[in-house]
Amino acid sequence: MKISVLGTGVVGQTIAEKLSQLGHDVMISTRNVQKVFENTATDRYGRPSFKEWSSANSNIKVGTHAEAGTFGEMIVNATNGAGSLEALEAAGKKNLENKIVIDIANPLDFSKGMPPSLFVCNTDSLGEQIQRTFPLAKVVKTLNTMNTFIMVNPALLAEDHNVFVSGNDGDSKSEVKALLKSFGWKTSTIIDLGDITTSRGTEQLLPIWIRLYGSFQHAMFNFKIVMSKS
Amino acid sequence: MKISVLGTGVVGQTIAEKLSQLGHDVMISTRNVQKVFENTATDRYGRPSFKEWSSANSNIKVGTHAEAGTFGEMIVNATNGAGSLEALEAAGKKNLENKIVIDIANPLDFSKGMPPSLFVCNTDSLGEQIQRTFPLAKVVKTLNTMNTFIMVNPALLAEDHNVFVSGNDGDSKSEVKALLKSFGWKTSTIIDLGDITTSRGTEQLLPIWIRLYGSFQHAMFNFKIVMSKS
Numbered sequence: 001m002k003i004s005v006l007g008t009g010v011v012g013q014t015i016a017e018k019l020s021q022l023g024h025d026v027m028i029s030t031r032n033v034q035k036v037f038e039n040t041a042t043d044r045y046g047r048p049s050f051k052e053w054s055s056a057n058s059n060i061k062v063g064t065h066a067e068a069g070t071f072g073e074m075i076v077n078a079t080n081g082a083g084s085l086e087a088l089e090a091a092g093k094k095n096l097e098n099k100i101v102i103d104i105a106n107p108l109d110f111s112k113g114m115p116p117s118l119f120v121c122n123t124d125s126l127g128e129q130i131q132r133t134f135p136l137a138k139v140v141k142t143l144n145t146m147n148t149f150i151m152v153n154p155a156l157l158a159e160d161h162n163v164f165v166s167g168n169d170g171d172s173k174s175e176v177k178a179l180l181k182s183f184g185w186k187t188s189t190i191i192d193l194g195d196i197t198t199s200r201g202t203e204q205l206l207p208i209w210i211r212l213y214g215s216f217q218h219a220m221f222n223f224k225i226v227m228s229k230s
Numbered sequence: 231m232k233i234s235v236l237g238t239g240v241v242g243q244t245i246a247e248k249l250s251q252l253g254h255d256v257m258i259s260t261r262n263v264q265k266v267f268e269n270t271a272t273d274r275y276g277r278p279s280f281k282e283w284s285s286a287n288s289n290i291k292v293g294t295h296a297e298a299g300t301f302g303e304m305i306v307n308a309t310n311g312a313g314s315l316e317a318l319e320a321a322g323k324k325n326l327e328n329k330i331v332i333d334i335a336n337p338l339d340f341s342k343g344m345p346p347s348l349f350v351c352n353t354d355s356l357g358e359q360i361q362r363t364f365p366l367a368k369v370v371k372t373l374n375t376m377n378t379f380i381m382v383n384p385a386l387l388a389e390d391h392n393v394f395v396s397g398n399d400g401d402s403k404s405e406v407k408a409l410l411k412s413f414g415w416k417t418s419t420i421i422d423l424g425d426i427t428t429s430r431g432t433e434q435l436l437p438i439w440i441r442l443y444g445s446f447q448h449a450m451f452n453f454k455i456v457m458s459k460s
Contacts, residue, residue, distance in 0.1 A: 109352070112352070112353055117352035117353050117430075118352050121351040121352060122339070122342070122347035122348050122351055122437075123342055123347050156458055156459070157456045157457065157458055157459070158456060158457055158458060158459045159456055160456075161454075161456040164438070191442070191445070192445070193438070193441045193442070193445060194441060194444070194445065198438075198441045200347075200437050201437040201438030201439075201440070201441045201442075202438060204434040204435070204437045204438065205434070205435070205438060207352075207430050207431040207434045208394070208423070208428075208431030208432060208434065208435060209431075210431070211423045211424060211428045211431045212421070212423070212431075212455060214424070215421070215422070215423060215424065216457075218458075220457065220458035221455050221456060221457050221458065222455075222456050223453055223454070223455065223456070224391075224453070224454040224455075224456045225442060225451050225452075225453065225454075226387045226388060226389055226390075226391040226451060226452050226453070226454045227387065227388055227446075227450065227451050228386055228387055228388060228448075228450035228451065229386070229387070229388045
């Protein structure tokens, strides 16, 4: 399938790589293609530059968000939460119609000091904002509650853990669950929370995720819902 | 130890009973003692009336919040989040000085429709509101992220799961952790998140807790943080 991944950061790269490994035809997109190739320095985590990453993944196309909007039969929003609506607008409202838009971004607000809080509050979520702004897109929120390396390789952790799915369209959620399974997620670990308003719940996991990250000093953990003895 | 539990609902009752079973001298408190005994009907979950519960637990004293404030060497806030500050004011600011106040309440807001959202937002929490309002109390937030029967009996679930602790005073948190261990929590399952601002993280677990409750149609679950293979 032709899949576009909006966002050239580590999350976008990791998802794009996984999708490409799985045999999908992938385009990764950014606001300014020239600019993203100009920065040739390793980042603050010591990761190679985008240019270097792109050379090593030459089968993954690089385009503008508009090109990605046209290219992808399915769209993954892996941009910063604060820039997500703008990136999706750039992808083109018309291009998103009837397409599944997998939103894996978080509405992190760095303007109120560290650690970041959220720029949504209680009765709204980024997932809903995207669905409201693009009413004909089929928005499915998922994967936003964990580190990106775990997203595409849940077996990194010592035991089963959970991924949540939120969205208004059942068929689209089924397609996304199938994609999650192809990433390595067992059926039993995928929790369908309900409609897109349940994104509020998963986005509000971020504040404790951030504190746990602060405590552990690493991001190799995830949430699991433990049930009663059956 | 003399411990007061503010709140005569199921959470207060369950905590008071457990503390009493552990040998503590317990008072449970309410705004209006006469009124709480007047309601003799079973509640909507089929639980016996407070009067009936109190007869069965005659070793647990019943008092006003003010009496509880004087009585307890340690205070547990098990009131509704929306009434917590008022209940603690009634317990008496002076009475709370230098005492550990264990806050297990949640800032649930039922005014914006169901499911409830929170009446705090991003950069505040009920735990912090209590600490700000009673600066000489030693507020420790814990246990608010699960059903009350699991709070006092973590072995109800099929495997280990976590309880979080937030507070500014290390010694007070150590005392609360010891109390949690007496409830059945293994040391390895108690996660100290840091200061009282980390209550934001645990209170914001409620929105997804509520959605999971809606999906599962029961409350016999809890969060576990799964780590990487060591």
